[in-house]
Amino acid sequence: MLDKELELGQSRMxxxxxxxxxxxxxxxxxxxxxxxxxxxxxxxxxxxxxxRTVKRWADKIQDLESPPLPEAEGKEHVTGDxxxxxxxxxGWKEAKxxxxxxxxxxxxxxxxxxxxxLGSREEFGRRLYELAQQPSLEKTAEMAYxxxxxxxxxxxxxxQFPLAERIVDVFHAEEYLWDVxxxxxxxxTGEARKWAESKVQQLREADQRGLQKSLAHMKPKTPEQxxxxxxxxxxxxxxxxxxxxxxYLQKGLxxxxxxxxxxxxxxxxxxxxxxxxxxxxxxxxxxxxxxxAYLNNQWQQVVESQKN
Numbered sequence: 001m002l003d004k005e006l007e008l009g010q011s012r013m014x015x016x017x018x019x020x021x022x023x024x025x026x027x028x029x030x031x032x033x034x035x036x037x038x039x040x041x042x043x044x045x046x047x048x049x050x051x052r053t054v055k056r057w058a059d060k061i062q063d064l065e066s067p068p069l070p071e072a073e074g075k076e077h078v079t080g081d082x083x084x085x086x087x088x089x090x091g092w093k094e095a096k097x098x099x100x101x102x103x104x105x106x107x108x109x110x111x112x113x114x115x116x117x118l119g120s121r122e123e124f125g126r127r128l129y130e131l132a133q134q135p136s137l138e139k140t141a142e143m144a145y146x147x148x149x150x151x152x153x154x155x156x157x158x159x160q161f162p163l164a165e166r167i168v169d170v171f172h173a174e175e176y177l178w179d180v181x182x183x184x185x186x187x188x189t190g191e192a193r194k195w196a197e198s199k200v201q202q203l204r205e206a207d208q209r210g211l212q213k214s215l216a217h218m219k220p221k222t223p224e225q226x227x228x229x230x231x232x233x234x235x236x237x238x239x240x241x242x243x244x245x246x247x248y249l250q251k252g253l254x255x256x257x258x259x260x261x262x263x264x265x266x267x268x269x270x271x272x273x274x275x276x277x278x279x280x281x282x283x284x285x286x287x288x289x290x291x292x293a294y295l296n297n298q299w300q301q302v303v304e305s306q307k308n
Contacts (some may be wrong), residue, residue: 025050056255056286058286060305067296075101076143081260087276096124097263100131125156137266140164144253148172149239168242169257183228208240
């Protein structure tokens with residue numbers, strides 16, 4: 001009875017203190033979390049206490065409700081990307097991270113919500129769909145899906161957001177043009193810059209016919225030029241129809257996947273890719289879910305889930 005009154009479960013710590021340690025672990029290494037916890041509370045913890053606390057808390061948030069839709073007016077966007085994480089016995093594996101947000105009249109992102117997983121791409125697609133409140137087929141027609149042109153991200157859009165406006169990140173597209181410029185003209189020269197800037201202008205004006213015609217007429221002289229030019233030709237042939245940037249801008253949409261790239265750093269890299277870190281897959285996944293819940297302003301829901 002006393003344990004129940006003090007909110008003690010399997011741990012000898014109170015629910016409140018467990019929550020403090022779990023929250024610290026969301027932001028810093030387990031060793032740092034235990035040290036800071038001890039300094040703040042004057043209570044010592046065991047070497048693995050933070051790790052076990054995160055595992056126990058994460059096990060209870062499997063049914064956590066998706067965060068609410070942003071309240072701001074504007075077009076709904078979904079986005080996704082991948083970032084590599086070091087796993088013990090597996091090497092570097094891809095963590096998938098995505099965002100759901102609205103864009104205001106100044107094309108500023110409002111109230112971004114995140115999802116992330118080390119699971120399969122299919123699992124990530126399901127999570128991204130749930131994050132977006134499981135839109136109906138008709139509803140997806142009112143959304144935008146912006147990311148790089150990775151095939152697996154296209155697959156998620158086709159499966160989960162089939163009628164959404166598909167937008168290929170303009171900055172990734174520009175990189176292909178700069179790669180061609182640097183392969184055919186000496187990197188850093190005015191000639192390379194002049195060529196690249198003229199093609200970027202065509203890209204941003206949605207002159208795909210002129211851009212692809214220009215690439216088709218180029219004659220490579222070295223293996224590097226042949227490879228770089230071939231990659232660019234295929235890229236624009238396959239994805240040029242997703243690069244109507246003037247129309248997207250007119251509709252107030254994002255044309256860059258900066259939200260997804262920022263999420264890779266904010267959600268994953270700042271916590272999971274510090275010097276010397278190596279994770280077990282289950283351990284990383286559990287901590288990742290707690291971190292996502294915190295970033296989505298759901299920490300109180302996390303706390304409440306521990307009382308059951």
